[in-house]
Amino acid sequence: MRYFITGCAGFIGSSLTDKLLQAGHEVVGYDNFSTGQVEFLNEAKKSPHFTLVQADLMDRDTLTKAMKNIDFVFHMAANADVRFGTNHPHKDLEQNAIATFHVLEAMRANNVSRIAFSSTGSIYGESQVIPTPESAPFPVQTSLYGASKLAAEGMIQAYCEGFNFQSYIFRFVSILGERYTHGHVFDFYKQLLEDPSKLTILGNGKQRKSYLYIQDCLDAMMFAIEHAKDKINIFNLGTNEYCEVNNSIDWICNYLNVTPEKTYTGGERGWIGDNPFIFLDTARIRELGWKPKLSIQEGIMQTIKYLKENTWVLEQRA
Amino acid sequence: MRYFITGCAGFIGSSLTDKLLQAGHEVVGYDNFSTGQVEFLNEAKKSPHFTLVQADLMDRDTLTKAMKNIDFVFHMAANADVRFGTNHPHKDLEQNAIATFHVLEAMRANNVSRIAFSSTGSIYGESQVIPTPESAPFPVQTSLYGASKLAAEGMIQAYCEGFNFQSYIFRFVSILGERYTHGHVFDFYKQLLEDPSKLTILGNGKQRKSYLYIQDCLDAMMFAIEHAKDKINIFNLGTNEYCEVNNSIDWICNYLNVTPEKTYTGGERGWIGDNPFIFLDTARIRELGWKPKLSIQEGIMQTIKYLKENTWVLEQRA
Numbered sequence: 001m002r003y004f005i006t007g008c009a010g011f012i013g014s015s016l017t018d019k020l021l022q023a024g025h026e027v028v029g030y031d032n033f034s035t036g037q038v039e040f041l042n043e044a045k046k047s048p049h050f051t052l053v054q055a056d057l058m059d060r061d062t063l064t065k066a067m068k069n070i071d072f073v074f075h076m077a078a079n080a081d082v083r084f085g086t087n088h089p090h091k092d093l094e095q096n097a098i099a100t101f102h103v104l105e106a107m108r109a110n111n112v113s114r115i116a117f118s119s120t121g122s123i124y125g126e127s128q129v130i131p132t133p134e135s136a137p138f139p140v141q142t143s144l145y146g147a148s149k150l151a152a153e154g155m156i157q158a159y160c161e162g163f164n165f166q167s168y169i170f171r172f173v174s175i176l177g178e179r180y181t182h183g184h185v186f187d188f189y190k191q192l193l194e195d196p197s198k199l200t201i202l203g204n205g206k207q208r209k210s211y212l213y214i215q216d217c218l219d220a221m222m223f224a225i226e227h228a229k230d231k232i233n234i235f236n237l238g239t240n241e242y243c244e245v246n247n248s249i250d251w252i253c254n255y256l257n258v259t260p261e262k263t264y265t266g267g268e269r270g271w272i273g274d275n276p277f278i279f280l281d282t283a284r285i286r287e288l289g290w291k292p293k294l295s296i297q298e299g300i301m302q303t304i305k306y307l308k309e310n311t312w313v314l315e316q317r318a
Numbered sequence: 319m320r321y322f323i324t325g326c327a328g329f330i331g332s333s334l335t336d337k338l339l340q341a342g343h344e345v346v347g348y349d350n351f352s353t354g355q356v357e358f359l360n361e362a363k364k365s366p367h368f369t370l371v372q373a374d375l376m377d378r379d380t381l382t383k384a385m386k387n388i389d390f391v392f393h394m395a396a397n398a399d400v401r402f403g404t405n406h407p408h409k410d411l412e413q414n415a416i417a418t419f420h421v422l423e424a425m426r427a428n429n430v431s432r433i434a435f436s437s438t439g440s441i442y443g444e445s446q447v448i449p450t451p452e453s454a455p456f457p458v459q460t461s462l463y464g465a466s467k468l469a470a471e472g473m474i475q476a477y478c479e480g481f482n483f484q485s486y487i488f489r490f491v492s493i494l495g496e497r498y499t500h501g502h503v504f505d506f507y508k509q510l511l512e513d514p515s516k517l518t519i520l521g522n523g524k525q526r527k528s529y530l531y532i533q534d535c536l537d538a539m540m541f542a543i544e545h546a547k548d549k550i551n552i553f554n555l556g557t558n559e560y561c562e563v564n565n566s567i568d569w570i571c572n573y574l575n576v577t578p579e580k581t582y583t584g585g586e587r588g589w590i591g592d593n594p595f596i597f598l599d600t601a602r603i604r605e606l607g608w609k610p611k612l613s614i615q616e617g618i619m620q621t622i623k624y625l626k627e628n629t630w631v632l633e634q635r636a
Contacts, residue, residue, distance in 0.1 A: 086480040093419050097469060101411050124456075125475075137453040138442075140550055141475040151415060151469030157443075157459040161591055162404040232458055273479055 002026040004070040004112070006057060006103060007077030009036025011179045012118060014044070015214050016074060016221075021047045030066055031077065032056040037313070040179055057099035064106040072225075073115045075103050078149075080182065082122060083271050085144035096148035097155075104159050116168040116221060119153050121210070121236065121280050122146035123171060131281035134171070134234050143273040160232045168225050173238035173280055176303040177214035181313055184209065184245060185300055188252055189307045190314050192260060199253075199260040202270030205246040208277045210238045213299035216292035223290040236280040239292050239299075245270075248300055255304050320344040322388040322430070324375060324421060325395030327354025329497045330436060332362070333532050334392060334539075339365045348384055349395065350374040355631070358497055375417035382424040390543075391433045393421050396467075398500065400440060401589050403462035414466035415473075422477050434486040434539060437471050439528070439554065439598050440464035441489060449599035452489070452552050461591040478550045486543050491556035491598055494621040495532030499631055502527065502563060503618055506570055507625045508632050510578060517571075517578040520588030523564040526595045528556045531617035534610035541608040554598040557610050557617075563588075566618055573622050 003020050007013035008029025013036070020027050026049045029041070033054060044050045055062040057077055067073070079095035100117070107115065123146050124132045125139040141147040159165045174183050191199055212220075220237045228235070253259060268276045294302065307314065321338050325331035326347025331354070338345050344367045347359070351372060362368045373380040375395055385391070397413035418435070425433065441464050442450045443457040459465040477483045492501050509517055530538075538555045546553070571577060586594045612620065625632065 085476070089419070089423065089477075089480075093416070093473070097415065098411070101407070105407065135455040138456055140552075141472040142479045144473070144476045144480060147469070147472030147476040150472040151465070154459040154465030154468040155411070155462070158403075158462045158465040158591075159407075161460045162407075162462060234458075273476075 001071045002028070002069060004028045004030065004067055004073045006030045006073070006075045007036065008052070009033055009038065009040050010076060011181055012175060012214065012217065013074070013076040014040035015179055016076065016218055017041070017044045017050065019218050021049055025049065027051070028053065028066060028070065030055065030063065037181070057102050058094065060102050060106065063102055064109050067106045067110045067112060070110060070112045071114070073103065073107055073112060075100060075115055076118045078118065079145070082143055082145040082273065086272065089144050092144040092148035096145070097151035100152035101155055104155060107165070108163055113163070113165045115156060115165060116170065116225060117152065117156055119149050119169050119171045120146065121171050121173050121238070121278050122275065123150050123153065126275055130277055131279045132236070133281040134236055134284055142275065157232055167232050168221070168228070169232070169234045170221055170224070171234070171236045171280065172217065173210035173212050173278060175214055175217050176211050176299050178302065178306045179214070180303050180306065185248060185252065185303050186307070188249060189304060192252070192256060192258055193311070193314065196256070196258040197260055198263065199249065200263045200265065201245065201249065202265050203245070203267055203274065204264050205244065205249065206268065207245045207270060207274065208242045208279065209245060210242045210278050210280060211296045211299050212238050212292060213294040213302060216294055220285060220290050220292070224285060224288065227288050235285045236282050237285065238280045238282050239296055240282065241296055242279040243296050251297055251300050252304055255301060319389045320346070320387060322346045322348065322385055322391045324348045324391070324393045325354065326370070327351055327356065327358050328394060329499055330493060330532065330535065331392070331394040332358035333497055334394065334536055335359070335362045335368070337536050339367055343367065345369070346371065346384060346388065348373065348381070355499070375420050376412065378420050378424065381420055382427050385424045385428045385430060388428060388430045389432070391421065391425055391430060393418060393433055394436045396436065397463070400461055400463040400591065404590065407462055410462040410466035414463070415469035418470035418473055422473060425483070426481055431481070431483045433474060433483060434488065434543060435470065435474055437467050437487050437489045438464065439489050439491050439556070439596050440593065441468050441471065444593055448595055449597045450554070451599035452554055452602055460593065475550055485550050486539070486546070487550070487552045488539055488542070489552070489554045489598065490535065491528035491530050491596060493532055493535050494529050494617050496620065496624045497532070498621050498624065503566060503570065503621050504625070506567060507622060510570070510574060510576055511629070511632065514574070514576040515578055516581065517567065518581045518583065519563065519567065520583050521563070521585055521592065522582050523562065523567065524586065525563045525588060525592065526560045526597065527563060528560045528596050528598060529614045529617050530556050530610060531612040531620060534612055538603060538608050542603060542606065545606050553603045554600050555603065556598045556600050557614055558600065559614055560597040561614050569615055569618050570622055573619060
């Protein structure tokens with residue numbers, strides 16, 4: 001198979017690129033390196049089956065040309081910054097919604113009709129139904145990030161109906177593991193590296209969050225694409241559990257053998273739009289036959305191990 | 319109050335403009351006249367309280383300047399063409415999703431924080447729950463139109479959360495009545511005017527559709543804005559009934575006293591993405607205290623009466 005991966009230098013995109021290359025597939029990777037890391041493609045670049053196109057998804061000509069002779073598109077590129085959405089509202093619209101439109105149009109121009117899309121549990125807003133299934137009541141958006149992913153999902157679905165595309169829409173919890181570069185665990189680790197004696201926590205620390213280990217995430221996507229055959233296939237991806245922000249702090253501190261003084265900024269939300277309880281119902285993909293190998297705690301341990309061995313990633317992001 | 323109305327020369331926008339002017343308010347109307355009709359503003363233009371800005375919502379500078387000293391925005395401008403969405407996919411994205419983003423940003427720049435938005439029952443896709451309530455299961459989009467309205471809704475909601483806006487989101491069934499310029503009734507009337515001996519019907523005629531009379535639609539919006547006080551207020555608007563396409567044909571033919579030979583193109587859908595059964599649950603706005611004055615049949619009669627007396631509108635549209 002010849003795969004096209006947008007965001008191929010990102011956390012998930014680069015991990016997927018490596019996995020597909022290892023399985024003997026061809027990969028055309030597309031990235032503008034706005035947040036992607038050149039180093040994440042070190043392995044991929046050694047493969048004769050990997051082609052890298054360094055360009056922006058706003059550049060429709062380059063995108064359309066790059067997508068020649070492709071069998072399947074993984075659209076993983078995104079502005080994944082939930083927290084600072086209100087600082088630059090155009091960013092989510094452009095990089096998530098309009099970029100997705102460009103991907104769909106490039107597919108149409110090249111007669112490519114199969115797409116997998118990295119959506120998010122944020123799309124459920126603050127769901128009243130927890131754990132939240134794919135068929136939860138019509139959500140109300142609480143972040144520009146969620147809204148832009150919702151817009152992208154809707155367009156993909158409409159292309160399935162209007163242009164006979166087939167789509168796999170994956171609503172992720174927070175993904176972590178090797179190459180993880182933003183989120184709670186990243187922020188805490190970075191703080192503790194700079195000063196192990198203190199830790200500032202946004203909110204009251206009681207926010208309940210869900211995480212999934214990157215290799216489990218990749219396995220789940222490949223499993224769903226192999227086994228689900230509808231025109232539109234929507235799956236929540238996560239583990240069967242959640243943890244408190246305070247739990248993850250304890251695990252990290254134990255692992256690092258530090259006992260920082262904790263300061264809580266207070267309130268049940270870490271920032272405007274922060275969801276105090278994210279827990280997705282993953283019965284649909286479990287019933288298809290998939291389950292994760294690592295627990296949340298194990299995933300966090302893998303992440304800290306990776307950050308310890310790759311301190312350079314801590315300097316790449318604000 | 320000083321209102322800003324996008325799409326002020328359109329079917330709903332112009333009717334709303336007249337209504338607000340009659341109630342003694344000031345109105346700044348904004349329209350690019352791509353589908354709006356100059357004639358629909360004949361009354362408004364006589365009022366000293368009406369200001370017309372002829373410009374496109376893609377022109378952010380003009381939009382931002384036009385929105386000075388506004389208390390409330392009615393965002394009614396849209397590409398309302400559900401059927402031909404797949405002929406020009408960028409149109410829905412641009413005129414519905416991106417245009418809405420521009421409206422929201424212009425509001426933010428002018429410290430305007432209250433908005434009403436004309437959304438659509440199409441946003442529910444082909445709902446399994448009928449009549450369909452606002453809290454129906456997370457829908458799957460079946461049209462680019464629905465997807466673009468979903469994108470707009472999501473952004474508006476995110477602005478309420480992120481920038482403390484207040485919003486009124488109205489999910490309309492098909493609106494008809496005076497100034498109605500597209501849809502089933504328009505198409506049938508136009509065909510019968512050209513040749514009363516025959517009528518071509520897309521689909522099998524058994525599609526079940528819902529309609530609401532324009533004055534009832536306007537009353538419902540004003541009622542909701544007056545009585546609902548949440549940050550985000552979402553209401554289905556429609557009557558408590560539906561009719562078959564064949565019913566509306568019979569009513570139209572009886573009214574016109576014609577007996578055309580009917581040809582059905584067949585299938586339960588009139589076109590790709592046509593929803594064979596639209597019926598919204600309007601309990602939420604009914605419980606607030608509103609109800610429509612006209613039945614679907616009465617609304618259709620008013621519409622045919624209007625088209626008979628205003629044949630010029632039939633020549634304005636393809």
